[in-house]
Amino acid sequence: MSGKQYSETYKIPYFETDIKGELTLASLVNILILASEHQLINLNVGEATMHSLNLGWVVTQYHLDITRMPRVDETVKIVTEAESYNKYFCYRNFWLYDEAGNQCVAVQSIFVMMSYETRKMVAVVPEIMAPFESTEMKGSKRFPRIQKVDHALATSKAYRVRYFDIDGNQHVNNVHYFEWMLDALDYDFLMDHRVASVDIRYGHEIQYGQMTQSLVQQVTEEAAITTRHKVAVDDLSAAEAMITWQPR
């Protein structure tokens, strides 16, 4: 079960890296999505095709396994495939390799098709999927269950939505949630640990000027450190996530 693969190389510029010179989570997802857009264009089912059908792609969930985040000036290889789909959900995979061919990152994702008219999810249009050679399936692919934040045990930081958080779809671009989730952790914790895996599921959209809360709860079970996250506007959840960490 797998779709047609597309790959490209990418050189990590300094401005997509953090204080340690490592690619940020937000930039990682940006460059993976950019590669998938290039596949769509190559297969003639790019944004123009989607627009003509009044449809857009919306990501609902990511699972990321990060062996090593690439560093500034590294040239990496990004591979992606639209693996499979069912009536409503499309499953796309991504991999990122370093120059020596080592796998640095593996990502599984769920996308849905949204109607620009109704702003609601629609059934997957098979003609769009055909060029990807994705497998049509009956069931759903299982993703890890994201544990909820216990508000009583969580700390939080507030983030006012800024002009540059808003993208061409007039809402907060979802990569900003990674920044709000990680920034809500202590500086020393971020310096002493690295992200090993992320599970994130998206909910309500967020608009310009809204005040968001980024809640975080740290859970340590034996040697494993997990943080549970929620970005919310009042009672509406915009994203929930679960991140596992390793000491540096």
Added chain:
Amino acid sequence: MSGKQYSETYKIPYFETDIKGELTLASLVNILILASEHQLINLNVGEATMHSLNLGWVVTQYHLDITRMPRVDETVKIVTEAESYNKYFCYRNFWLYDEAGNQCVAVQSIFVMMSYETRKMVAVVPEIMAPFESTEMKGSKRFPRIQKVDHALATSKAYRVRYFDIDGNQHVNNVHYFEWMLDALDYDFLMDHRVASVDIRYGHEIQYGQMTQSLVQQVTEEAAITTRHKVAVDDLSAAEAMITWQPR
């Protein structure tokens, strides 16, 4: 009077553009600086050389003229040259052209060399400058005078320095000041106007966790709209700027 020119092409990815699909000011400066880094590497006076001398480059001032901001997916040509230098200041120019060869952006900048040991400015090292074929000059190049914000007439927004605002030099990367300066303006103003020119001068460094104020004062003289900006931590000014705007 001009140095050796370096040029490269660059395709604008979606994640470097704003709600209107136009390259952001911050990303513009990022990709210009990236091109200048590539020139340094090509001429064998890159970061490795600077590190071996315990020196770093620090930008102190930019003047930007923006005819048109390139849009998502446009392929642009970036040209840069280290025009000239005197005892302490190096003058570097940048241009950005669209595919039809129209000039979109022209930038003049001032850089200084900083010692990593003393964290202070040092006299320009002529051996570093030689490969650029820059003109050595006695006097200084004039830049427009940046008018001060009148605190009594200014509005302000507060920005807490976040983990991802900090770069490999352990301080706030100066492109974030553009975001703080523009975000301090009203949404409707930003939607209805475009940036025609920017003059910005950098001052004190800002550190993680500090609370900054982004002050802005709008000055309208006849048809010309100018905004005056200051980013400050308490009484210390981190950057002052003057931006001219045109209605869309």
